[in-house]
Amino acid sequence: MLIYLIGYSYSGKSTMGKRLAELLGYDFFDTDEAIEQKYHVYIPVFFKRYGEQAFRIIESQILESTADMRNTVVATGGGASCSEKNIHFITEHGLAVYLQMTVDDIMERIAHARRSRPSLSGMNTEEKKEYISEKMDERLQYYSQAPIVVPALHTTAEILKQAIEDYTSRHGFQL
Numbered sequence: 001m002l003i004y005l006i007g008y009s010y011s012g013k014s015t016m017g018k019r020l021a022e023l024l025g026y027d028f029f030d031t032d033e034a035i036e037q038k039y040h041v042y043i044p045v046f047f048k049r050y051g052e053q054a055f056r057i058i059e060s061q062i063l064e065s066t067a068d069m070r071n072t073v074v075a076t077g078g079g080a081s082c083s084e085k086n087i088h089f090i091t092e093h094g095l096a097v098y099l100q101m102t103v104d105d106i107m108e109r110i111a112h113a114r115r116s117r118p119s120l121s122g123m124n125t126e127e128k129k130e131y132i133s134e135k136m137d138e139r140l141q142y143y144s145q146a147p148i149v150v151p152a153l154h155t156t157a158e159i160l161k162q163a164i165e166d167y168t169s170r171h172g173f174q175l
Helices: 013-024 031-039 043-064 084-093 103-111 125-143 157-170
Strands: 002-006 027-030 072-075 095-100 148-151
Touching: 002 013, 002 084, 013 027, 013 072, 013 157, 027 031, 031 043, 031 072, 043 084, 084 095, 095 157, 103 125, 148 157
Parallel strands: 002 072, 002 095, 027 072, 095 148
Antiparallel strands: none
């Protein structure tokens, strides 16, 4: 089974994904890391050089490359699930889990982040908060298509695993 972790940047998809994969005995795949490795460039640099539209095309291609994987937890980029094509792909090929965060919680994580996101460069705190709020409102229509929603702030890989096991057992899926 493929488990796709979706949600806004800083929601913990990569961190929780690695831990969840370990608990399940699954492989782990991070779409952002795959892009950086394939193109030998950090995502913020890619954004500056080629723009968001080019990034989204490549992101979709990397996402589609997961179709033949088995027993893998896939951490997606914050916007990877935010098109009809991509969210349909995710829900057709695996189980989507939305790691839900509030704008304030994301702002707190940004304040302590080691790397900044390209879309937030040059913004002050209020501008960042407004931008994130608008983006989250736009993306909610895609994130909410995940059958499992987990508040991400205080979650653990064990909580995620239990939510997935509960869902799969209720719906007759095999983990």
